[in-house]
Amino acid sequence: MSTIAAFYGGKSILITGATGFLGKVLMEKLFRTSPDLKVIYILVRPKAGQTLQQRVVQILNSKLFEKAKEVCPNVHEKIRAVYADLNQNDLAISKGDMQELLSCTNIVFHCAATVRFNDHLRHAVQLNVTATQKLLLMASQMPKLEAFIHISTAFSNCNLKHIDEVIYPCPVEPKKIIDSMEWLDDAIIDEITPKLIGDQPNTYTYTKALGEMVVQQEGGNLNVAIVRPSIVGATWQEPFPGWVDNLNGPSGLIIATGKGFLRALRATPMAVADVIPVDIVVNLTLAVGWYTAVQRPKSTLIYHCTSGNLNPCYWGKMGFQVLATFEKIPFERAFRRPNADLTSNTFTTQYWNAVSHWAPAIIYDFYLRLTGRKPRMTKLMNRLLRTVSMLEYFINRSWEWSTCNTEMLMSKLSPEDQRVFNFDVRQLNWLEYIENYVLGIKKYLLKEDMAGIPEAKQHLKRLRNIHYLFNTALFLIAWRLLMARSQMARNVWFFIVSFCYKFLSYFRAPRTLKI
Numbered sequence: 001m002s003t004i005a006a007f008y009g010g011k012s013i014l015i016t017g018a019t020g021f022l023g024k025v026l027m028e029k030l031f032r033t034s035p036d037l038k039v040i041y042i043l044v045r046p047k048a049g050q051t052l053q054q055r056v057v058q059i060l061n062s063k064l065f066e067k068a069k070e071v072c073p074n075v076h077e078k079i080r081a082v083y084a085d086l087n088q089n090d091l092a093i094s095k096g097d098m099q100e101l102l103s104c105t106n107i108v109f110h111c112a113a114t115v116r117f118n119d120h121l122r123h124a125v126q127l128n129v130t131a132t133q134k135l136l137l138m139a140s141q142m143p144k145l146e147a148f149i150h151i152s153t154a155f156s157n158c159n160l161k162h163i164d165e166v167i168y169p170c171p172v173e174p175k176k177i178i179d180s181m182e183w184l185d186d187a188i189i190d191e192i193t194p195k196l197i198g199d200q201p202n203t204y205t206y207t208k209a210l211g212e213m214v215v216q217q218e219g220g221n222l223n224v225a226i227v228r229p230s231i232v233g234a235t236w237q238e239p240f241p242g243w244v245d246n247l248n249g250p251s252g253l254i255i256a257t258g259k260g261f262l263r264a265l266r267a268t269p270m271a272v273a274d275v276i277p278v279d280i281v282v283n284l285t286l287a288v289g290w291y292t293a294v295q296r297p298k299s300t301l302i303y304h305c306t307s308g309n310l311n312p313c314y315w316g317k318m319g320f321q322v323l324a325t326f327e328k329i330p331f332e333r334a335f336r337r338p339n340a341d342l343t344s345n346t347f348t349t350q351y352w353n354a355v356s357h358w359a360p361a362i363i364y365d366f367y368l369r370l371t372g373r374k375p376r377m378t379k380l381m382n383r384l385l386r387t388v389s390m391l392e393y394f395i396n397r398s399w400e401w402s403t404c405n406t407e408m409l410m411s412k413l414s415p416e417d418q419r420v421f422n423f424d425v426r427q428l429n430w431l432e433y434i435e436n437y438v439l440g441i442k443k444y445l446l447k448e449d450m451a452g453i454p455e456a457k458q459h460l461k462r463l464r465n466i467h468y469l470f471n472t473a474l475f476l477i478a479w480r481l482l483m484a485r486s487q488m489a490r491n492v493w494f495f496i497v498s499f500c501y502k503f504l505s506y507f508r509a510p511r512t513l514k515i
């Protein structure tokens, strides 16, 4: 029997961000491995016209939870959705709910965050810093609390090249930032944001770093730990390979490439692609929860959940494998054939942007206009290239994360726990993982049917023929124009034609002789 699974039995667990990518996989694993847990409280807000209950039902009815429901048929009864909005001052939790949470919770997993790189600083601070502070305050009033696990990101200190499992201080105290956000107006915040974030690339990494400082400063008497995952990708093994449900990290760009919109990317092929499967992150997080509660380390331990130092994959290799997978498993109704170049040169990027992105988009929109339809490709291209520019920072650099605490934790696990809560990234086969990732995107994100693969392949063949035809026509037009203007071009043309004629005559002569 797994010690970690047994530890969560009978426990009341509070999860924030349970409707997110990581939160869902965390809940699923808890139900599957510890079906005898008492209750999982999740802090949820209504969204997109759905009530809390509708959101929970939708999550539990998804394919992700099929296995968990077999092991724990009464998941619906064990999940308790609590109305909360982490952007509100009092988190918008009712008094009754608050009392229940305070008196019953044993473990807190704080996953909620805004992961948008371009979020307004006020909003990012509210969610990634102030809400963390409030949850810690709540946690300090929980008499039965055994551990508080905060999910941060390995990129919270991405202004450094080598990152240890320690909290690095931010130049301005989080409390001062929280206070200032209350009285500064948006225009002033916009103006000071670049100065505040300094050499951090965006408000996300900056506020996640502030969030860690808050955990350090205000989690003093609590049993706290921080998990720092790098770029979280689709599931590796559990509950099944390739599950993914959002566009974050590489997923959005893989779709854009597979659909033929993205044809070039400013990326460094030899930079480490520090992707980590979401099930590895969840296994480590649950192991950290157990270790923190049982061993009660004297200081706040930080655990890096990264792949680069133990089993590195590079963006070039990842790109090749993604493209190779599209040969076998193409996406439906592609705009162009998937093919993309990674280039680290800014000038080449601009050239490819003009030739491979803007020109086809403009031509296609012209065609849509001609056929009486609304043009949309240039708008889409604009959005895509803006997204790419936001992600470029992370695909042109490599970082080194030390993983001493994570390795120490692995050594403390029994062989059974190492199997059930496997977070040993050295066992991951990247080629297989990437193939399953692409397949997962097709099935679970794009909701495309596997039966449509032959038609998708046919469509790509048609696109290839159109591509050849278009290029040949373009070449002939250009050549014709050149011939009309330049004597030299005409001379070259006559030379080529007479050379070809002689070449063909040479082969025809012996055949004629034989006859």
Ligand SMILES: CCCCCCCCCCCCCCCCCCCCCCCCCCCC(=O)SCCNC(=O)CCNC(=O)[C@H](O)C(C)(C)COP(=O)(O)OP(=O)(O)OC[C@H]1O[C@@H](n2cnc3c(N)ncnc32)[C@H](O)[C@@H]1OP(=O)(O)O
Pocket: 115, 116, 117, 118, 153, 154, 155, 230, 231, 232, 247, 248, 249, 250, 251, 252, 253, 254, 256, 257, 265, 269, 316, 317, 318, 319, 320, 322, 323, 339, 340, 341, 342, 383, 386, 387, 390, 391, 394, 395
């Ligand atoms: C020699 C070698 C040769 C090799 C040859 C082979 C070459 C082949 C290349 C092809 C292979 C391609 C595959 C590999 C590509 C890998 C690239 C991966 C980059 C990953 C970097 C991630 C780094 C993360 C580091 C930090 C880790 C974290 O903790 S962060 C958590 C994750 N967060 C994110 O990923 C970002 C979240 N999103 C945002 O910040 C914002 O959405 C945005 C800034 C991206 C855009 O914001 P904006 O306000 O402009 O618009 P928004 O309304 O949000 O969205 C607009 C539309 O764009 C869609 N969208 C959103 N996110 C993404 C995304 N990540 N990718 C693509 N599209 C996205 C969104 O849904 C909107 O669409 P509509 O709804 O249709 O409007």
Ligand SMILES: NC(=O)C1=CN([C@@H]2O[C@H](COP(=O)(O)OP(=O)(O)OC[C@H]3O[C@@H](n4cnc5c(N)ncnc54)[C@H](OP(=O)(O)O)[C@@H]3O)[C@@H](O)[C@H]2O)C=CC1
Pocket: 016, 017, 018, 019, 020, 021, 022, 023, 043, 044, 045, 047, 084, 085, 086, 087, 110, 111, 112, 113, 114, 115, 127, 151, 152, 153, 154, 208, 228, 229, 230, 231, 232, 233, 246, 248, 249
């Ligand atoms: N994805 C990644 O690549 C990485 C993620 N991380 C960290 O992992 C954690 C989880 O990320 P991930 O699951 O990918 O993110 P998602 O964006 O998928 O999920 C975010 C979660 O936070 C919730 N949330 C956001 N705002 C509020 C609010 N005002 N009130 C209540 N809940 C709110 C969301 O709820 P709702 O559904 O209502 O929007 C959702 O459940 C984050 O802390 C992130 O920083 C770290 C490294 C990489």
